[in-house]
Amino acid sequence: MATLSLDPPQLRLDETRPDPNRARRIIGRTILYVVLGIASVAIMLPFVWMIIASLKTNNQVFAVPIQWVPDPVVWSNYLDIWTKANMSTWLRNTLVLAVSVTFLQVLTGSFAAYGFAKTRFPGRDVLFLAYIGTIAVPWQAYMIPQFIIMSKLGLNNTLWAILALQAFGAFGVFLMKQYYESIPDELSEAARIDGLSEYGIWRRIVLPLSGPAIATLVLLTFVNTWNDYLGPLIYLRDPDIWTIQIGLKSLVSQYNAEYALIMTGSVLSVLPIAIIFLAGQRFFVQGIATSGMKG
Template structure:
């Protein structure tokens, strides 16, 4: 009888796994096609039906892309901006979130709501005065324009605050009684306990900065300052018939993000799952 009663649950789980595996395959299919196309010749990329096994396999595409473009410069610039912006957003976001979550001061909740409300304001509605401000400071066409504009993020403050609220206030109160300053409580207690949330914010910020196209397009005009997204757009315009090389460049632009996600996947899932759970 027990076996019969468990049969519907087992069948439902099997169906769920099949659905999830099918959905995962459909999501990964375009990426797989891009990787396979990067190993083909130009004539083989858009053949019908799709040739899933390249014949011959052209590993030379991954050498040609470096010789025919400034891929090294694009990747270096993008990595510099992504790492710098991510570090600053995690630093400022976690520190501000500690103030909103664990400190008491007049107008705290109102200030937090106003700050978080900026998430709903489209960037297109204020990028012109923002551009004028950066130009007035003489920072246009420099990396500082991107760094200063993206060093602070309301989403990061919201994410970290929700996680900090799951940490008992008694830990902070005990630390204050022992004479630890607010800076010390944040650095020695809150930060070590919020590694999953920090990993989630790091991954989200890094991906957004790495994939940012409009920001660098507006502020970075010199070719030696271009990021991977602007560089690939220029490469496509110059070699619009070199489909295999375009796919190769696309793979190289996605590969760092895929590696970072795989390395931090466990912390990312844990951070998202526990954000907003009060302790």
């Protein structure tokens, strides 16, 4: 017959002993949060100033000391920018280029990455290293040969020149390949046994499992294409096919004293990028964190 023990439970000495590192961890974490908070404020301060400047008059934009609260608030700047500049055309052209280039890079990059990650062929690793090595070559080194090729093809002064040059990207192949390697090879092998083609494996198995990596590539490619200035400056000479970056530069030249109007155009050019980044930041972090893992 079991008997109940009325003795008080014995407490371990290590449970009652205070943790000497706990206070150190709390202090370290507090310092880290303070530093990150200061860094965040420093990074956001120029954007906040740009938004505030877009609501001022021209004389108040560069006034010293800085007037952080506009008085009066000039909301008409956001109406004048559409009448004094061809903003609708610039935004439309930039959106067409950004969406098209992003789609092409995701399509070509993910398909090429599948070949490097999930298939075996002679010279695969050497070819991949050579292809990735092109990232280290600055664009200025082959900018003139590209321009000559586009001129002979008759694509200069058209949006097709930008699409042809940016349809392929080594970084996208590298990013997608690293993520594909985290997907077990057993899935591909089982699909091959069932008679599925390599294209079918990529489209029906590998691609649906690569959502975070695709979202990361979409975000990075869209932002880079939207903010690209030098490429459109070289190939797009007709004002009707200018992008927002070239248009803002012409706005600086045309309205040299309209500082508030220039800041208004800058806000409109940054706003779509900020919305897209905020909407996809969770997938961006997840894709970056898992791209270097292997299953």
